[in-house]
Amino acid sequence: MSILADLAPRPGRLRDAVSIGGLCTAIVVVSMTMRIPEAGLAAYLVFFAYRPDANGTIGVSVIFIFVAIFVVGVSIPVLGLVIDNPPARMVVVACITFVGMWLASATPLGPLASTLAFLLTFLLILPDVVDLPIPNMVDLLTHSIIWVGPIVIIAMITIGLLAYLFGRNSIGVVEDRMAERLAAVDDRLAGRIDAAAFAEIVMAAPAKVEDLEKFAKLSTSKADWNRLMALDRESLELMLAVAALDEAGADPQTRAALQGQLADVQSMAQASLTMPTGSRPLVAATAEDVAACIRRVGGILNGEQLPEKPVTAKEGGGFRALLMEPRHWQFATKVTLAVMVCIFMFTGLDWVSIHTCMITCYYVSEATLGESVHKMTLRMTGCLIGAAIAALSLIYLIPLMNDVGQLAMLVFVVASIGGWIGVGSERIAYAGFQIVLAFFLVVLEAFGAFGLNFGPSYDFEPATGRILGILFGSLACAFAFVLLWPLPMRVDVADGIARTHRAVAAGLRRQPATARAEVVAGLGRARELQDYTLFERAVELDSITPDWCAATDEAFRTLAVASVLERRRARRGETDVAGVDALAGAFDQDADYFAQGTLAPRREAMIAEADDLPPADSRDGALVKHLQEIAGCRTVPSQAASLQPALSS
Numbered sequence: 001m002s003i004l005a006d007l008a009p010r011p012g013r014l015r016d017a018v019s020i021g022g023l024c025t026a027i028v029v030v031s032m033t034m035r036i037p038e039a040g041l042a043a044y045l046v047f048f049a050y051r052p053d054a055n056g057t058i059g060v061s062v063i064f065i066f067v068a069i070f071v072v073g074v075s076i077p078v079l080g081l082v083i084d085n086p087p088a089r090m091v092v093v094a095c096i097t098f099v100g101m102w103l104a105s106a107t108p109l110g111p112l113a114s115t116l117a118f119l120l121t122f123l124l125i126l127p128d129v130v131d132l133p134i135p136n137m138v139d140l141l142t143h144s145i146i147w148v149g150p151i152v153i154i155a156m157i158t159i160g161l162l163a164y165l166f167g168r169n170s171i172g173v174v175e176d177r178m179a180e181r182l183a184a185v186d187d188r189l190a191g192r193i194d195a196a197a198f199a200e201i202v203m204a205a206p207a208k209v210e211d212l213e214k215f216a217k218l219s220t221s222k223a224d225w226n227r228l229m230a231l232d233r234e235s236l237e238l239m240l241a242v243a244a245l246d247e248a249g250a251d252p253q254t255r256a257a258l259q260g261q262l263a264d265v266q267s268m269a270q271a272s273l274t275m276p277t278g279s280r281p282l283v284a285a286t287a288e289d290v291a292a293c294i295r296r297v298g299g300i301l302n303g304e305q306l307p308e309k310p311v312t313a314k315e316g317g318g319f320r321a322l323l324m325e326p327r328h329w330q331f332a333t334k335v336t337l338a339v340m341v342c343i344f345m346f347t348g349l350d351w352v353s354i355h356t357c358m359i360t361c362y363y364v365s366e367a368t369l370g371e372s373v374h375k376m377t378l379r380m381t382g383c384l385i386g387a388a389i390a391a392l393s394l395i396y397l398i399p400l401m402n403d404v405g406q407l408a409m410l411v412f413v414v415a416s417i418g419g420w421i422g423v424g425s426e427r428i429a430y431a432g433f434q435i436v437l438a439f440f441l442v443v444l445e446a447f448g449a450f451g452l453n454f455g456p457s458y459d460f461e462p463a464t465g466r467i468l469g470i471l472f473g474s475l476a477c478a479f480a481f482v483l484l485w486p487l488p489m490r491v492d493v494a495d496g497i498a499r500t501h502r503a504v505a506a507g508l509r510r511q512p513a514t515a516r517a518e519v520v521a522g523l524g525r526a527r528e529l530q531d532y533t534l535f536e537r538a539v540e541l542d543s544i545t546p547d548w549c550a551a552t553d554e555a556f557r558t559l560a561v562a563s564v565l566e567r568r569r570a571r572r573g574e575t576d577v578a579g580v581d582a583l584a585g586a587f588d589q590d591a592d593y594f595a596q597g598t599l600a601p602r603r604e605a606m607i608a609e610a611d612d613l614p615p616a617d618s619r620d621g622a623l624v625k626h627l628q629e630i631a632g633c634r635t636v637p638s639q640a641a642s643l644q645p646a647l648s649s
Helices: 004-009 013-036 041-046 054-082 087-106 111-124 126-130 137-166 171-189 195-219 222-248 252-260 265-269 281-301 318-324 326-348 356-364 367-399 404-422 431-445 460-482 490-508 516-537 546-572 580-595 615-630
Strands: none
Touching: 004 126, 013 041, 013 137, 013 404, 041 137, 041 431, 054 087, 054 171, 054 367, 087 126, 111 126, 111 356, 111 367, 126 171, 137 431, 171 195, 171 222, 171 252, 171 281, 195 222, 195 516, 222 252, 222 281, 222 516, 222 546, 222 615, 252 281, 265 281, 265 460, 265 580, 281 615, 326 460, 356 367, 356 460, 367 431, 367 460, 367 516, 404 431, 431 460, 490 516, 490 546, 490 580, 516 546, 546 580, 546 615, 580 615
């Protein structure tokens, strides 16, 4: 997909961009009015806290406030013990970074853990960065509050207050996402989008509501929440059913008949489809399943009794398994090494203004090499663009400004542009963040640092140092991730495919499987990683090949068709379908191969043909046969081939 497509308008994008611009502007005005230092860093926190819904924005703001308070409370006594012992301080910094980045990689804490590690580290090296004398604990406390208090807490209060007054309710935003799913189904049945574009929408669907659901529960009743979650599950099943209809090759008349069922809620709640005699069993099975899924979604929207929540299996092997997984400690080691190199560089050179190299290491590091190189590229590109905009502003616009209102207008325009990019695809989003950060570091740095100056300044040295620091930090991370345990993206691609095959096998056996949204999200990540192949190949690492792309598409097609068979059997309460057990064993075997980072082989199949099954089961038999065809007629081999070692080890 091209950059122009990633920048194209979509519903809600302008609102999100303007909201980000408005929040940044409000924080700058508050900072300038109250003479709070580092207005640029405070305004940049908007990009961490902003969510499309008010609940999420307020929730993240509250979390950041508590994190800031915790960081101050912990760092002050620790720094008091090691402030006169630089080697001990560096050891503490390394330990905090390692633990924080391990938690960011191994647990759901993610960015929160890395941010916590960064803030603790930053306060521990605060005497080196601020370059001011701190003779006793009173002054130490004062300077810590100067940094964390106004910059984080006041910024978060401003963001949370504006979100409460003007933000959108989480439930409404989630409902919009559900409406987008139904619109995509309607577009596909009408032929307005092709099967490949629809498949991408389906694989991206779970990620679009995952963050929203974390806080939406706080603003609704339990009954409404359960109804919303049922709509989430059933709308995803409907999308998979339509994808299976594509796989079956349904004719335009069948599609038109199904599209007519989407006319309104009443039509959806009563949806049904009787296929004419002589219809191909595979088309009939998938079309009837689409109608059944439409009926279930319509029933939820119509206020009818909710469908029973499916029983799901829990993934993961517990804390011991996390400790034994090498990729987590390898990731933490690489980031820690890059951070320490950056700290030694800016302290050894006595060049404090490039301390942003250390900050960069915490935020450009990703699990796989391709993602890290991609993010570093976006950070450096956005940084240079933002610096250029800022330099032009200082030369041509700032001299014409007379008050903070004019500065606020400039901030609003640039922040909104960065916001437009930032709320787009992951392929370009981080560049928008960096455009705004670089602009803030240059322009707002000229209006006061540490409360010493709140009028315009044209000293480019501090801002230039910060920009160079971002570039140095990106390079430090690049070397660490290339030279030490480079983790190719195909490891995570293989993991998403393996999870899909295991879920399909469990569904065929009618056993509890991983939640459907988690399986689809894993495939969505596998598909997303394929967009970063060019970045990984730039460092001469064997990256994702076309075979892996084909395997991802095959896994999605398999999941779509298998979900139809699973739902049909669940509606009838039947357990036995000829050929299912052998096919489930084949998918488990394939999952073992993919889990080890290797492509599963293709083999010949020997199970009953659909025509040999009883007439009542012919449609189920057609689904089983098609699953074989998608998978290249795989069955469990008589002698299992040896598996290669996992790529992550």
